[in-house]
Amino acid sequence: MSFYESYIGTSESERNEMLTAIGMSDILELFSEIPEGILLKKPIELPGPYSEAELTRIFAKIAKKNIDPSTIVSFLGGGVRQQYVPAVLEELMRRGELYTAYTPYQPEVSQGMLQLLFEYQSQVAELLGMDIVNASMYDWGSAMGETIKIMHRINKKNKIIVALPISPNRIEVTNAYIKYTDIKLEFIPSKNGNVDSEKLIEILEIEAAKDKKEREIAGIYFEYPNYYGTLIENTEKICELTHAFKGLVTVGVDPIAMAILKTPGEFGADFVVGEGQLLGNPVNSGGPLLGILASRFERKWIRQVPGRLIGATTELESSSAGYCITLQTREQHIRREKATSNICSNQALTAVVASIYLSALGKQGVIELAESIMNRAHYLANELNKIDGVTAPKSNGFFFSEFLAEFNGLTHDKLEKICIDKGFVPGKAIGEDGCTRLISVSEPQSKEDLDNFIACIKEVMQ
Amino acid sequence: MKNKRIQAKWNEKLIMDKGAPGRRAHIPMQLDIPSVEVPDKYKRISPAKLPEVSELELVRHVVRLSQMNHGVDVGEYPLGSCTMKYNPKVNERIARFEQFTELHPDTPDQFMQGSIQVIYELQEAIKKITGFTGVTVQPVAGAQGEYVGMLIAQAYHNERKDNKRTTVLVPDSAHGTNPASAAMAGYKVIELPSTSEGFVDLEVLEAALDDTVAAFMITNPNTLGLFEPNILKISELVHKAGALMYLDGANFNGIIGMVTATSMGFDIMHLNLHKTFSSPHGGGGPGSGPVGVVDKLVKYLPSPMAVYDKEKDHYSFDFDLPHSIGRLHGYYGNFAVNLRSLAYIYRNGGEGLKKVCEAAVLNANYLMEKVREIKGFTVPKSEKVPRKHEFIASPYRMMQETGISANDIAKAMLDYGVHSPTIYFPLIVHEAMMFEPTEGETRTNLDHMVLALKEISDLAYEDPDAVHRMPLLTGSSRLDEFSLAKNPVLSKKSKK
Numbered sequence: 001m002s003f004y005e006s007y008i009g010t011s012e013s014e015r016n017e018m019l020t021a022i023g024m025s026d027i028l029e030l031f032s033e034i035p036e037g038i039l040l041k042k043p044i045e046l047p048g049p050y051s052e053a054e055l056t057r058i059f060a061k062i063a064k065k066n067i068d069p070s071t072i073v074s075f076l077g078g079g080v081r082q083q084y085v086p087a088v089l090e091e092l093m094r095r096g097e098l099y100t101a102y103t104p105y106q107p108e109v110s111q112g113m114l115q116l117l118f119e120y121q122s123q124v125a126e127l128l129g130m131d132i133v134n135a136s137m138y139d140w141g142s143a144m145g146e147t148i149k150i151m152h153r154i155n156k157k158n159k160i161i162v163a164l165p166i167s168p169n170r171i172e173v174t175n176a177y178i179k180y181t182d183i184k185l186e187f188i189p190s191k192n193g194n195v196d197s198e199k200l201i202e203i204l205e206i207e208a209a210k211d212k213k214e215r216e217i218a219g220i221y222f223e224y225p226n227y228y229g230t231l232i233e234n235t236e237k238i239c240e241l242t243h244a245f246k247g248l249v250t251v252g253v254d255p256i257a258m259a260i261l262k263t264p265g266e267f268g269a270d271f272v273v274g275e276g277q278l279l280g281n282p283v284n285s286g287g288p289l290l291g292i293l294a295s296r297f298e299r300k301w302i303r304q305v306p307g308r309l310i311g312a313t314t315e316l317e318s319s320s321a322g323y324c325i326t327l328q329t330r331e332q333h334i335r336r337e338k339a340t341s342n343i344c345s346n347q348a349l350t351a352v353v354a355s356i357y358l359s360a361l362g363k364q365g366v367i368e369l370a371e372s373i374m375n376r377a378h379y380l381a382n383e384l385n386k387i388d389g390v391t392a393p394k395s396n397g398f399f400f401s402e403f404l405a406e407f408n409g410l411t412h413d414k415l416e417k418i419c420i421d422k423g424f425v426p427g428k429a430i431g432e433d434g435c436t437r438l439i440s441v442s443e444p445q446s447k448e449d450l451d452n453f454i455a456c457i458k459e460v461m462q
Numbered sequence: 463m464k465n466k467r468i469q470a471k472w473n474e475k476l477i478m479d480k481g482a483p484g485r486r487a488h489i490p491m492q493l494d495i496p497s498v499e500v501p502d503k504y505k506r507i508s509p510a511k512l513p514e515v516s517e518l519e520l521v522r523h524v525v526r527l528s529q530m531n532h533g534v535d536v537g538e539y540p541l542g543s544c545t546m547k548y549n550p551k552v553n554e555r556i557a558r559f560e561q562f563t564e565l566h567p568d569t570p571d572q573f574m575q576g577s578i579q580v581i582y583e584l585q586e587a588i589k590k591i592t593g594f595t596g597v598t599v600q601p602v603a604g605a606q607g608e609y610v611g612m613l614i615a616q617a618y619h620n621e622r623k624d625n626k627r628t629t630v631l632v633p634d635s636a637h638g639t640n641p642a643s644a645a646m647a648g649y650k651v652i653e654l655p656s657t658s659e660g661f662v663d664l665e666v667l668e669a670a671l672d673d674t675v676a677a678f679m680i681t682n683p684n685t686l687g688l689f690e691p692n693i694l695k696i697s698e699l700v701h702k703a704g705a706l707m708y709l710d711g712a713n714f715n716g717i718i719g720m721v722t723a724t725s726m727g728f729d730i731m732h733l734n735l736h737k738t739f740s741s742p743h744g745g746g747g748p749g750s751g752p753v754g755v756v757d758k759l760v761k762y763l764p765s766p767m768a769v770y771d772k773e774k775d776h777y778s779f780d781f782d783l784p785h786s787i788g789r790l791h792g793y794y795g796n797f798a799v800n801l802r803s804l805a806y807i808y809r810n811g812g813e814g815l816k817k818v819c820e821a822a823v824l825n826a827n828y829l830m831e832k833v834r835e836i837k838g839f840t841v842p843k844s845e846k847v848p849r850k851h852e853f854i855a856s857p858y859r860m861m862q863e864t865g866i867s868a869n870d871i872a873k874a875m876l877d878y879g880v881h882s883p884t885i886y887f888p889l890i891v892h893e894a895m896m897f898e899p900t901e902g903e904t905r906t907n908l909d910h911m912v913l914a915l916k917e918i919s920d921l922a923y924e925d926p927d928a929v930h931r932m933p934l935l936t937g938s939s940r941l942d943e944f945s946l947a948k949n950p951v952l953s954k955k956s957k958k
Binding site for chain 2: 002003004005006007008009010014015017018019021022027029030031032033034035038039040042043044045046047048049050052055056058059060062063064065066067068069072074076078079080081082084086088089091092094095096097098099100101102103104105106107108109110111112113115116117118119121122123125126127131132133135136138139140141142167169170172173175176179180181231258259260261262263266275282283284285286287288289297302308309310311312313314315316317318320321322323324326327331332333334335336337338339341342343344345346347348349350352355356357358359360361362363364365366367368369371372374375376378379398416420425428443446447450
């Protein structure tokens with residue numbers, strides 16, 4: 001059956017009439033310049049066509065091969081985590097006017113999308129203590145890669161100091177972004193499950209003491225909270241020291257944590273990147289995500305920011321407010337090979353989700369959410385730590401929503417198997433020796449979920 | 463007036479300027495567990511000034527804003543090269559299945575068989591559609607796909623120690639992302655002028671090809687909507703020089719189901735699932751930019767790849783790819799976008815994809831013949847040749863005779879509830895207006911667009927100032943973009 005006709009605007013008889021109207025008798029006349037030898041004679045062999053009901057059934061069956069989310073409690077995090085999506089957000093995101101739109105290149109008929117993106121930029125800037133946020137990058141990793149390139153372009157020096165711990169995937173993405181530049185990443189190993197801030201400070205002091213001409217560091221990058229969930233010490237001093245030799249500071253963040261933690265803006269960072277999935281976007285088997293890219297306001301830097309920027313202005317003929325894409329001369333469709341980045345399609349809709357989510361939480365809600373997540377993590381770590389053979393957190397320093405836990409005498413395989421049988425994913429394996437795992441909590445988890453997991457671990461450790 | 467359509471204009475304030483202290487929308491769940499205090503040295507100094515609105519206030523805000531936004535669901539959207547086709551609703555339903563949406567990507571393989579199967583089946587479907595032997599669906603946008611393609615070209619030539627290949631050739635009609643992606647991958651970009659008819663100039667190409675060329679990136683059908691008649695000859699020349707053929711699949715809707723990329727001689731291509739394969743554009747994204755490659759390049763594809771063990775009926779990710787260019791995304795790409803496109807492919811089947819192509823091409827040619835007849839318009843380059851999914855009209859004559867430009871016409875169209883075509887691109891046509899109606903539009907809609915353009919043309923010749931003032935029936939009238947660029951206000955903070 002020709003079920004695909006649902007998506008074609010014209011009927012078969014209309015198509016024949018239209019063909020006649022343009023002076024043709026066979027549809028293949030429209031493809032006459034395709035060399036005869038390569039024109040496909042038969043339709044490509046693919047499943048389908050299917051009716052809508054069949055299609056729904058097929059995909060429902062595939063979906064059921066994933067674990068039913070109501071039967072498992074997952075402690076996976078490491079950059080993305082399960083979200084509780086408020087009903088109001090879910091309903092609003094069904095507006096076809098928004099999700100079926102293209103990039104708002106005609107602002108007169110795109111004020112809705114433009115204003116929502118401006119509200120995204122404004123609210124995230126406020127949350128991070130920054131001035132400027134672009135209208136989205138693909139994910140945290142691509143935002144990190146692009147920002148390292150920005151620091152390099154501004155300072156024209158090759159070395160970027162990168163303080164571990166950082167997700168290995170994110171480092172891999174960054175490496176792909178800088179592969180054919182002359183940027184060199186110098187990694188500082190983590191110490192006791194946290195950033196080795198003493199080592200970092202030592203490196204910065206040596207650089208600051210160098211003669212201007214001998215300096216090589218364009219900037220530094222660290223995460224806050226980092227991949228092991230802990231917070232770096234001495235952020236103010238690190239920023240000051242870096243600025244002393246005109247270096248730049250980029251910080252990778254969990255945006256929800258910023259509701260209660262001293263923001264990079266407050267401790268003096270220049271750029272902030274992070275994962276905006278945490279702002280109300282379903283975890284969606286890993287994508288779409290939302291790369292946050294923020295900066296302090298420096299006229300010269302704005303020109304180095306990749307991607308789209310939405311600005312506020314007025315109508316030409318009145319004082320009514322209006323919004324449009326601005327500073328497009330940085331972008332690929334105008335500057336071509338000299339553009340700051342090749343990015344064109346971005347993650348606009350996930351940024352709209354983030355914007356509506358932040359508005360829904362509001363000033364008080366975002367603090368309550370951050371606190372409730374932090375409380376869950378600390379409760380869980382405390383209780384796990386009471387169990388013989390478990391060390392939680394296995395790191396130095398204050399943590400937010402994630403922590404390392406060591407399960408003495410177990411292997412990853414064994415722990416995973418037992419926990420999964422009981423309905424838990426016990427976080428993510430870190431390292432291959434022993435059994436250290438990154439445990440992350442999330443908003444949907446109830447006290448019962450946490451207590452059941454604690455009981456499960458007690459059983460496992462006996 | 464009877465052919466015009468009025469968009470809502472709500473004068474909606476910024477959400478930060480609405481509400482009042484203490485109003486609440488979403489209130490997070492609090493557990494009965496001890497509270498933790500953030501140590502002073504880590505404490506936020508002043509709270510984020512986020513909105514304080516009620517839930518209903520928020521609903522009205524977003525609904526009103528949505529009414530001030532044009533989308534495919536609202537009206538005609540003939541934006542050339544963007545393929546603004548209908549986004550089937552069944553795909554949205556499937557994308558909401560919570561086994562997909564609530565799944566963390568690090569979940570052990572055995573519990574995410576469904577999601578890995580989707581990724582695997584999409585890789586397989588795209589192989590069949592394009593003819594390639596290897597496909598990755600990890601790149602999250604067309605531009606990222608291009609970058610992956612260029613990284614693969616680098617890896618291929620480098621492994622062969624063919625290190626002299628430092629340039630990439632692109633035609634002057636190429637999308638801006640092509641040169642930008644090649645440059646990001648460390649290549650020098652050389653633009654080749656097209657023939658007066660808008661095709662690749664074989665002599666120019668031949669002269670440019672030598673042992674320093676890594677790849678030739680082209681879009682076929684090209685940005686004029688023309689199928690490159692010499693494509694086989696072009697591939698032969700490029701291959702003879704030792705370079706790779708790269709296909710920008712942005713215009714694949716014009717040939718899908720009619721011809722494969724490999725039969726035209728391409729070695730690498732990217733597709734835009736948000737164009738040809740119906741996933742929504744989302745106001746700019748998220749998209750998805752899968753990349754296909756020929757046999758000799760498969761080993762360079764990004765890591766990981768989804769694989770299927772038929773005997774064990776088990777799907778998994780293969781990370782053991784020593785020649786891979788690495789990963790470009792934190793996880794497995796824009797999964798939910800890929801899911802929608804797989805549903806679209808299966809709904810259509812091979813037969814349906816071919817019909818999609820035929821109907822899209824017919825709509826474009828029908829519209830072109832009508833626009834060609836309107837006073838002030840021409841359809842330049844290769845006048846007698848049928849277009850594929852899109853065509854370029856030029857109101858250059860109207861501009862000379864009345865002062866009304868492509869931009870003015872684009873703005874005036876908005877008052878008819880029609881989004882403007884892509885304008886001033888490609889750069890090789892004066893006052894270019896690139897129309898791509900897609901297969902989704904009815905004949906009635908195509909005729910409405912023609913009527914709109916006719917009325918605008920008539921008005922341009924009668925009273926050009928009236929056209930200059932349009933649009934008047936939209937969420938906003940023309941904006942002061944100039945002052946904004948001079949003094950950019952990019953967040954509420956910087957708005958005085």
